[in-house]
Amino acid sequence: MQFDKIDAYCPRNKMIFGVNHMHRYRTHNCGELSEKNENVRVKISGWVHRKRDHGSLLFVDLRDHYGLTQCVIDTSDSAFSIVESLRNESVVTITGLVKKRSDETVNNNLKTGQIEVLIEEIIVQSEAEMLPLQVNSDDDAGEETRLRYRYLDLRRTRPHNNIVLRSKIIQSIRNRMIEQGFSEFQTPILTASSPEGARDFLVPARLHPGKFYALPQAPQQFKQLIMMAGFEKYFQIAPCFRDEDSRADRSPGEFYQLDLEMSFVEQEDVFATVEPVIAGVFEEFSGKKIDLNFEHISYADSMLKYGNDKPDLRIPIEIADVTDIFRGSDFSIFAKNIEKGAVVRAIPGPKCGSRAIADRMNSWAQSEGAAGLGYIIYSNEEAKGPVAKALGQKKSNEIKSKLSLEDGDAAFFSCAFEKEASSLAGRARVRIGTEQELIDETVFKFCWIVDFPMFEKDELTGKIEFSHNPFSMPQGGMEALNTKDPLEIKAWQYDLVCNGVELSSGAIRNHLPEVMYRAFEIAGYGPEVVDEKFPAMINAFKFGAPPHGGIAPGIDRIVMLIAQEPNIREIILFPMNGKAEDIMMSAPSLVDEKQLNELHIRKTSSSQKIS
RNA sequence: GGGGGUGUAGCUCAGUUGGUUAGAGCGCUGGCCUGUCACGCCAGAGGCCGCGGGUUCGAGUCCCGUCACUCCCGCCA
Numbered sequence: 001m002q003f004d005k006i007d008a009y010c011p012r013n014k015m016i017f018g019v020n021h022m023h024r025y026r027t028h029n030c031g032e033l034s035e036k037n038e039n040v041r042v043k044i045s046g047w048v049h050r051k052r053d054h055g056s057l058l059f060v061d062l063r064d065h066y067g068l069t070q071c072v073i074d075t076s077d078s079a080f081s082i083v084e085s086l087r088n089e090s091v092v093t094i095t096g097l098v099k100k101r102s103d104e105t106v107n108n109n110l111k112t113g114q115i116e117v118l119i120e121e122i123i124v125q126s127e128a129e130m131l132p133l134q135v136n137s138d139d140d141a142g143e144e145t146r147l148r149y150r151y152l153d154l155r156r157t158r159p160h161n162n163i164v165l166r167s168k169i170i171q172s173i174r175n176r177m178i179e180q181g182f183s184e185f186q187t188p189i190l191t192a193s194s195p196e197g198a199r200d201f202l203v204p205a206r207l208h209p210g211k212f213y214a215l216p217q218a219p220q221q222f223k224q225l226i227m228m229a230g231f232e233k234y235f236q237i238a239p240c241f242r243d244e245d246s247r248a249d250r251s252p253g254e255f256y257q258l259d260l261e262m263s264f265v266e267q268e269d270v271f272a273t274v275e276p277v278i279a280g281v282f283e284e285f286s287g288k289k290i291d292l293n294f295e296h297i298s299y300a301d302s303m304l305k306y307g308n309d310k311p312d313l314r315i316p317i318e319i320a321d322v323t324d325i326f327r328g329s330d331f332s333i334f335a336k337n338i339e340k341g342a343v344v345r346a347i348p349g350p351k352c353g354s355r356a357i358a359d360r361m362n363s364w365a366q367s368e369g370a371a372g373l374g375y376i377i378y379s380n381e382e383a384k385g386p387v388a389k390a391l392g393q394k395k396s397n398e399i400k401s402k403l404s405l406e407d408g409d410a411a412f413f414s415c416a417f418e419k420e421a422s423s424l425a426g427r428a429r430v431r432i433g434t435e436q437e438l439i440d441e442t443v444f445k446f447c448w449i450v451d452f453p454m455f456e457k458d459e460l461t462g463k464i465e466f467s468h469n470p471f472s473m474p475q476g477g478m479e480a481l482n483t484k485d486p487l488e489i490k491a492w493q494y495d496l497v498c499n500g501v502e503l504s505s506g507a508i509r510n511h512l513p514e515v516m517y518r519a520f521e522i523a524g525y526g527p528e529v530v531d532e533k534f535p536a537m538i539n540a541f542k543f544g545a546p547p548h549g550g551i552a553p554g555i556d557r558i559v560m561l562i563a564q565e566p567n568i569r570e571i572i573l574f575p576m577n578g579k580a581e582d583i584m585m586s587a588p589s590l591v592d593e594k595q596l597n598e599l600h601i602r603k604t605s606s607s608q609k610i611s
Numbered sequence: 612g613g614g615g616g617u618g619u620a621g622c623u624c625a626g627u628u629g630g631u632u633a634g635a636g637c638g639c640u641g642g643c644c645u646g647u648c649a650c651g652c653c654a655g656a657g658g659c660c661g662c663g664g665g666u667u668c669g670a671g672u673c674c675c676g677u678c679a680c681u682c683c684c685g686c687c688a
Contacts (some may be wrong), residue, residue: 050648057645070648088638091657130639136649137637141622144680197688217688244687347630367615369684415637469688505688578681 025093025261031067032229034573035114037098042117043067043553045093045125047155048086050136058083060119060503062094065160069112069456073119082122089128089135089152095121148583162571166559169281170237171348173258173555176277181261182233189239196470197531198242201253215241218552221537223261224509225470227548229539235260237555243580249501251556251568253546258558261550267492269509270549271448274496278503278553282444286562294496295447302449307345307426309452312500313445315433319425322346322399322413334374334415343418345425348403349410349432352375357435358385361412364431372423374413378405387413430500444498445563451475452493455486455522466523468493471537472507473549476520481518496553498561506551513541 012023026046033042046064046339047248056075060083061068071094073083086092089490096117107113132148133141135155141148146153153159174184193200200214216222218240226234237257248253262270275294283290295313302309305318323343325335334344352358358375365373376396377384399411412432414424434438454474456467464486472478472491480489492508510516516538517527530538559571569575576582596602 052647052650053644054650055644057647059647059650060646066650072646074645104646107648110648130621137622138649139637141624142680145622194688198686221688230669244688245685247687248682250687369614391667407652466688473686479650579679 012093012176018503022095029066030062030064030069031111033098033112033115033117034111035100035490037110037115038100040098041095041120042098043093043095044071044117046091047135048090048092048128051083051086052089053084059116060094061087062092063155067111070110070116071119076599077119079119079122082124083119085126086124087130088484089131089155091126091128092125093125095124099400119579144577144583147569147575147577150584154573159570160314162559162565163573164562165285165563166555166571169285169559169562170555171285172281173277174237176280177235177258178258180233180273180277182235183231184236185226185231185234187216187219187226187238188237191216191222194221196466198244199431201241201243204601205600206598206600214322217242218257219259219472222278223259223550224548225536225540227261228543228545229261230263230546232263233260234262237252238552244576246576246580247361248567249557249560251572252576252578255568256555257552258555259550259552261545261548263548265508265547265549267450267549268495270494270506270508274504274551274553275353275446278446278496278498278558281558286444289443291445296450297447297451298451299453300451302310303422304345306428307422307424307450309495310497310500311447311449312430312439313447314439314441314443315429315498316438317348317350317429317433319422319429320346320348320402322402325395325398326391326413326415329391329395331374331387334413337415341417342415342463343421344413345401345421346399347412347414347425347428347432348405349375349412349436350405350438351408352410352412352435353379353408353431354410358410358412361428361431365414365424365428368424368427370414370416370420373428376400376411378409378411379407381407396426400510401438427465446498449495449497450491450493452492452495453487454489454491454519457487464523466519468492468505469507470520470523471509471516473510474515476513478512478518481515481522484520492549494551496551501557501561503557503561504551504553506547506549508547511545511547513538517543 004024012027013181014021014023022043025043027043028037030044030046044062044064045451046062049061049063049068052059058072058073059079062071073080094117094121098115101107101114101116130135131152133145133152135152138157141153145519154163177184190203190213193202193212196218197217203213203215205211211331216254219236219238223234236259238257240257241254241256244250244252260273262273271294276450279290279292283289296313299309302311304321305311307319320344322345323338326344327338329335338344349357349361352361355377358377360594361375362373373384374387376388376391376399378400383393384399388396403411405411412428414421414422414428450598454465454472455464457463458465468491472493474491475492495502495596496504496506510519517530520527560568565571574582574584581587
């Protein structure tokens with residue numbers, strides 16, 4: 001045991017029998033020492049981040065969660081050989097005197113760069129073997145190595161900071177929700193499989209042979225039932241489980257939502273609740289400008305102007321429908337397709353008025369699976385290119401003024417059935433925005449996509465289906481369901497979009513049993529289906545259900561945007577790989593026959609082949 | 612399930628029209644160095660060129676298959 005009276009005022013030390021007792025591992029962390037601590041004997045613990053060995057003088061950068069402190073030892077010291085032989089990432093405890101550095105040796109890049117610790121004693125707590133990845137390097141190792149040794153990867157500055165950022169963002173969201181009077185509740189993880197939505201993860205029920213729990217895809221029904229229970233304002237940082245394939249912005253298996261639900265509200269009330277929370281955290285953590293104007297865009301407008309339901313409003317390009325201009329024109333490919341029901345969407349291409357750019361866009365469109373991308377180039381008060389030639393100057397100039405184009409610009413055309421034409425136009429819009437560097441990277445622009453259709457027609461079967469959430473309230477209620485063309489009915493259903501990323505989806509819910517039965521009837525399900533598949537909800541609606549609605553912003557996507565990481569795995573502590581495996585923990589894994597027997601599970605021949 | 616990209620030293624990557632003994636940086640081992648902070652210098656070890664087959668006098672390089680990782684489509688109320 002060390003006894004030391006020099007830093008008796010250090011709060012980490014204890015007074016025992018009137019003698020100051022130095023803490024076993026640290027009196028200070030590696031990020032807090034400064035000139036103020038000059039000549040104080042301190043103890044710090046951490047990882048050997050890097051060594052600079054000058055033969056008879058050796059520097060060690062000691063790292064912990066809080067920072068980096070340079071420690072020095074010279075050859076005259078007995079501990080020198082221990083320090084010299086230490087491998088990077090070994091964990092040590094160093095005791096020594098804090099010394100102010102001379103002016104020439106101050107390192108202003110380091111928080112503790114004004115001082116260094118003269119090593120008097122070093123205790124090796126844990127030795128490191130040769131490392132599979134370099135912790136002190138900014139260069140990423142391969143993804144597989146990083147995930148297999150995630151605990152090493154997470155020591156690195158950027159991954160470490162991302163996870164801390166995530167924690168702070170979640171904390172801030174919690175505070176903001178609680179300040180608005182919301183209560184945080186936990187909902188079951190083992191629940192019932194629900195027919196709507198994605199594929200479920202199933203958990204065999206030991207006590208019920210042949211039956212399964214499912215992990216919740218979202219606490220959707222529970223949060224509505226919480227409203228039935230009269231709690232009024234609920235939220236949860238909720239784990240959600242969906243057995244779907246991964247993407248760069250979609251972690252396989254599990255993710256987190258800020259799940260929230262409110263009673264006695266309309267759409268605008270939900271918006272007014274969510275906007276300050278989202279804008280607030282983006283403002284607090286991102287350092288970018290936040291456009292506080294949460295524009296409302298109808299689903300139909302969004303599909304037309306932006307070609308998708310998650311527009312990136314930073315791109316100053318709006319798509320226009322020009323079907324009428326091409327109808328019956330001499331540009332026969334389009335004219336013929338229009339006769340068959342196709343539409344033509346025009347995408348303005350600012351500063352794209354060159355043959356090279358037009359050709360590049362065309363071959364890009366072909367690589368996207370389209371027949372091509374028509375174009376008109378406007379230069380010297382003339383419309384050029386094969387489309388302009390067939391269409392004539394008059395109609396070409398009509399397009400020019402409709403799109404507000406100038407000489408030096410181009411118009412691109414996507415001609416197909418509506419869904420495909422608008423989709424390609426939307427992708428072309430993003431492509432032009434990216435290639436021409438029209439995206440303002442310093443701002444977050446939010447919008448609400450509203451008025452989603454309640455139903456849609458399955459293109460293959462012609463069947464009417466719920467286009468989004470079957471629990472949403474149709475606009476116009478029962479009357480609309482009974483009198484309107486189902487495909488014309490809108491739902492009180494909304495998405496929150498930021499910079500082209502779908503952050504969130506929500507709705508005012510249908511709380512009326514008769515409207516619920518009618519909506520399902522339109523989608524081809526009898527009342528017995530509703531009773532069987534959603535027994536809790538439909539029953540609860542029959543005992544006094546408050547009108548209610550909510551939303552569920554994706555936590556991972558919010559953190560991704562704020563951290564400016566293009567891959568969702570960068571902001572998750574222990575993510576799975578693209579095939580939904582945790583290669584660090586070896587999940588999924590084979591289990592004992594005994595476990596399977598208890599669960600009444602027998603493997604099929606195909607799964608036995610694998611084992 | 613389908614399409615694209617990648618696979619070479621512990622890690623990150625280079626490797627020409629197919630042609631001697633496959634290279635670099637970091638890391639590792641040893642040596643030198645008293646003010647560095649991505650310290651510097653010298654030397655060394657380390658390779659089933661993802662795997663299997665084919666073409667060829669000769670394959671890291673070309674062809675076929677296969678596996679792994681990754682991005683995208685499908686899927687994601």
